[in-house]
Amino acid sequence: MAATPAGGTRVARGEARGRLLEAAVDLIRAQGLSATTVDDLCAAAGVTKGAFFHHFESKEALAVAAAQHWNTTTGAVFAAAAYHREATAAERVLAYVDLRSELIGGRPLEAVTCLVGTMVQEAYRSSPAVRDACGAAMLDHASTLEADLAEALADAGNPAGVDAPSLARHMIVVVQGAFVVAKAADDPLVAVESLGHLRRYLALLFGVAPFA
Amino acid sequence: MAATPAGGTRVARGEARGRLLEAAVDLIRAQGLSATTVDDLCAAAGVTKGAFFHHFESKEALAVAAAQHWNTTTGAVFAAAAYHREATAAERVLAYVDLRSELIGGRPLEAVTCLVGTMVQEAYRSSPAVRDACGAAMLDHASTLEADLAEALADAGNPAGVDAPSLARHMIVVVQGAFVVAKAADDPLVAVESLGHLRRYLALLFGVAPFA
DNA sequence: CGTAACATACCAACTGGTCGGTTTGTTTGT
DNA sequence: ACAAACAAACCGACCAGTTGGTATGTTACG
Numbered sequence: 244m245a246a247t248p249a250g251g252t253r254v255a256r257g258e259a260r261g262r263l264l265e266a267a268v269d270l271i272r273a274q275g276l277s278a279t280t281v282d283d284l285c286a287a288a289g290v291t292k293g294a295f296f297h298h299f300e301s302k303e304a305l306a307v308a309a310a311q312h313w314n315t316t317t318g319a320v321f322a323a324a325a326y327h328r329e330a331t332a333a334e335r336v337l338a339y340v341d342l343r344s345e346l347i348g349g350r351p352l353e354a355v356t357c358l359v360g361t362m363v364q365e366a367y368r369s370s371p372a373v374r375d376a377c378g379a380a381m382l383d384h385a386s387t388l389e390a391d392l393a394e395a396l397a398d399a400g401n402p403a404g405v406d407a408p409s410l411a412r413h414m415i416v417v418v419q420g421a422f423v424v425a426k427a428a429d430d431p432l433v434a435v436e437s438l439g440h441l442r443r444y445l446a447l448l449f450g451v452a453p454f455a
Numbered sequence: 456m457a458a459t460p461a462g463g464t465r466v467a468r469g470e471a472r473g474r475l476l477e478a479a480v481d482l483i484r485a486q487g488l489s490a491t492t493v494d495d496l497c498a499a500a501g502v503t504k505g506a507f508f509h510h511f512e513s514k515e516a517l518a519v520a521a522a523q524h525w526n527t528t529t530g531a532v533f534a535a536a537a538y539h540r541e542a543t544a545a546e547r548v549l550a551y552v553d554l555r556s557e558l559i560g561g562r563p564l565e566a567v568t569c570l571v572g573t574m575v576q577e578a579y580r581s582s583p584a585v586r587d588a589c590g591a592a593m594l595d596h597a598s599t600l601e602a603d604l605a606e607a608l609a610d611a612g613n614p615a616g617v618d619a620p621s622l623a624r625h626m627i628v629v630v631q632g633a634f635v636v637a638k639a640a641d642d643p644l645v646a647v648e649s650l651g652h653l654r655r656y657l658a659l660l661f662g663v664a665p666f667a
Numbered sequence: 668c669g670t671a672a673c674a675t676a677c678c679a680a681c682t683g684g685t686c687g688g689t690t691t692g693t694t695t696g697t
Numbered sequence: 698a699c700a701a702a703c704a705a706a707c708c709g710a711c712c713a714g715t716t717g718g719t720a721t722g723t724t725a726c727g
Contacts, residue, residue: 275577277490281713293678302713353580360635364573365487367638368565378639403655403665412636412645413652420632423572424624426579427590433624440625443615444656453615493687503704514687
């Protein structure tokens with residue numbers, strides 16, 4: 244693959260870094276990290292290799308930046324989402340799960356994937372920097388659920404003594420696992436199905452009707 | 456990396472194929488598929504490239520065979536496990552989850568991983584053959600849980616109307632997700648924690664005490 | 668203001684090394 | 698003798714990263 248932009252459309256000055264990050268998100272989600280070459284990224288972003296290594300010290304550095312970029316952009320989506328407007332904490336948590344289901348069910352299989360979940364399985368041994376960036380992104384997102392979870396558990400009296408941070412991490416576990424199994428089964432519905440089980444577990448813990 | 460055996464120990468005739476499969480399981484679990492080179496595999500197996508391509512048509516063919524080999528060997532471990540000897544179906548399912556927890560908790564992080572879960576995220580787009588082999592392995596394992604799940608749900612009256620095959624897949628989802636998040640968090644305990652939540656969900660569905 | 672000095676952003680060609688796979692030759696069991 | 702099982706040298710394609718250079722601002726000083 245040539246290092247020249249595809250289609251001849253040259254990218255405007257100042258946009259190279261951002262376009263490389265978006266290309267990285269797209270390509271790495273679809274192909275994985277090590278199967279995505281620097282030339283692939285440059286071609287998809289419409290920039291040359293010179294621009295790539297001007298902005299990023301190495302391919303690994305791009306991967307770290309892509310994980311942070313992913314955390315920022317997806318974090319903004321969830322921060323702005325409507326589920327925060329539900330009246331009770333339990334309803335907010337369940338609405339978060341519903342939002343996740345909608346995001347998965349409405350898309351083709353190749354969009355049913357998480358950048359940091361894909362990358363960390365490949366890089367956790369070979370690149371501590373990438374692993375840390377992925378771990379930070381995942382646990383950061385988990386922490387945004389903790390307050391509502393703690394409140395919903397407290398509202399229900401929390402007879403089982405469930406730990407809110409642990410439950411937040413479990414929610415991320417189900418989401419990540421759903422991505423993996425959906426790819427293996429070649430069917431996004433498997434992921435939606437599993438989120439239904441997560442939803443029922445949470446409803447049981449909160450003492451509310453499972454599918455109100 | 457040279458294609459010659461490391462350490463000088465030459466492999467006995469007839470063992471090359473099996474040793475390549477075991478090397479594939481070890482290396483791909485640790486590094487992922489595309490980061491594992493054919494030369495890496497040959498060196499780890501103590502075999503030359505000639506032997507590799509004598510037994511496998513391509514690297515992709517080895518990946519497919521490795522997924523099947525993984526399914527066979529791990530399937531045998533679970534088929535022979537003691538959890539089948541529990542008295543009730545609910546106890547057998549919960550004992551399965553406990554076995555999973557023990558297998559994870561007792562090992563270093565690099566062993567907390569599943570070959571087919573690692574491979575499918577990289578290969579589901581580029582290689583349908585690998586994706587199908589991984590999918591078959593995962594869903595095959597899930598199906599071994601279905602009979603006990605159906606019986607346990609029936610014993611409890613199954614008021615929620617939970618589907619046993621769907622619940623079996625959810626169990627695999629949690630296991631796979633636990634592997635991903637454990638790597639991201641660099642801590643196997645995150646996986647054990649999540650299996651605790653799965654156990655509680657199952658116990659709630661079965662109407663038994665969560666941690667009897 | 669104008670312009671010289673500097674800094675940033677980017678390009679295209681290239682390099683050393685690695686990759687999956689092939690070819691050719693050798694050993695071993697039957 | 699013959700085929701299966703291996704070894705070893707090799708090949709073209711590809712890959713991450715480098716190099717030397719150009720275009721486009723930005724700053725500072727007279």
